[in-house]
Amino acid sequence: MKKITTLLILTVLISSCSSSQSKKKLQASSLVIDYAKSITKEELKEALYIYASNDFEGRKTGASGQKKAVEFIKKYYVNNNIPSPIANGDYFQKIPEAYFKGRASGDSENVMAYIKGSEKPNEVVIISAHLDHIGVTKDGLINNGADDDGSGTVALLEMAEAFKLAADKGHGPKRSVLFLHVTGEEIGLFGSKYYVEENPIFPLKNTVADLNIDMIGRIDDKHKNNSNYLYLIGSDKLSKELHNISEAVNNKYFNINFDYTFNEDDDPNRFYYRSDHYNFAKNNIPVIFYFNGTHDDYHKPTDTPDKIEYDLLEKRTRLIFHTAWELANRDERVKVD
Template structure:
């Protein structure tokens, strides 16, 4: 999560009918997302070999190669050009804060409404190596979001191979430059949106979903949700219905308050979509003692929680992609 800048959810008063797909079918695909695969990927992605993934540095180049290789191996294409998964961003765009860098973009085309797109995003970068030489591995921030998207994309591709292609397109967006000012997502929305913003149905942004914050220690699984009701009450209600139908996690909306002093709504990549009137949900586990420190390592991730949270986001993306009408903007 970028360095710059209570109420617990009750049952929604509105009911949101879920997509007509048989729930057992959706659950079958969601269950291909496993703690074991998430762990295996994260132990690579948040290893010392990636040198903290600082924007524009060699470790970040290893990160984009790791992400691209996943999509190639699973037969998931890119909307940029065949075999080209990198949205290149020149150093000049970063205001002298970084060298040339790249977003990584893959997608699955929809069967009925391919021009309508759901974007699932996470930032691929982190803060690099500290002055004392310690590597900031960024396992939670945002290795957890990165591997979650990779598993979600694989689950959707499994559905495609089984004959259940989503009605709308899914764009898997791994953005760079988040830690230095949300640059990668800003480049996508303000300079080079691969799909027209007016055709973008929603953005589900994942930034730190692998840990437990002090408030929720010794409790069950939970997530902070931020922004779900800011632009579309229908999105918020659908999110509640998906959770209540399949998971019953605690949704904590503390940081969604307009007067939240942490201003998390403005501090991750969903904000660049929200400012363009695209409904968003920001999924977040809260900060912890290892935030932006070399101790944010993969051995401290709660992989059972990460699995369930990732499956939840897959279910939400499935509903957005397969419901008859796109969600409405308030």
């Protein structure tokens, strides 16, 4: 009788524990969905209409318009009480003009903010986008760069706000999440190179992955008849586990059609080498590059915020937020192959 009673108690305890764990998983799923909902097309649009306005003069590296851009980003983080990992109130990683090898109009800066990890603060997931663009044409027309890369910039801001909301309610990420706005991308990936090679705020050995966003607000010609897509580049180059996590998150929550055309090793466009994730990949850090492909307004004054597909921008931003959430909260960091 004693043995039976003991077995019954153990059965109840195991069942209760199993139920609790399942509930915890459901709560975690519910949490990420709830916080992702704070990323809205209305807020993305409001921020982008400012960031890609004529006031920012095309955000050429080192120029006055780019200075306005970094101040806009900093103000956003200050207003949302999202701190800098550099020093209290100091969001700028300053890069001297000489570093740009004659391609910049002056000194420039990366901008960064972060949410400190609750359990593994020394490990970091980086979400990056470039803050610069190509400035003004010889004819005086402003290249607003709404898609390239205003879309990535405002996506970072919205994700940072979502992670901050979670942290304020006691649901902060286990690992730190760094929101890295890099300069000088258009003239040679200089800002990300400076972060990686000269002054990584978090040691590269502690960097779990880089999720890089460069143009996610438009539709290319290939997908005019099915706009529910996104190009992913690099997800399986260094970590099959990262690729599988990315796929699983998408399949569970979004069902976006991932297009891996530009991920092929023989891709003639060589996009894998053409955005800021590459400086991380060169140092054996797993990456994903999110991209909507080029369009007729690419690198032209006609890349304006009125042409952005804000429903798509919202969905794609939420996808990346979910992926970052998963990477930041897993028990083990993703493995490099």
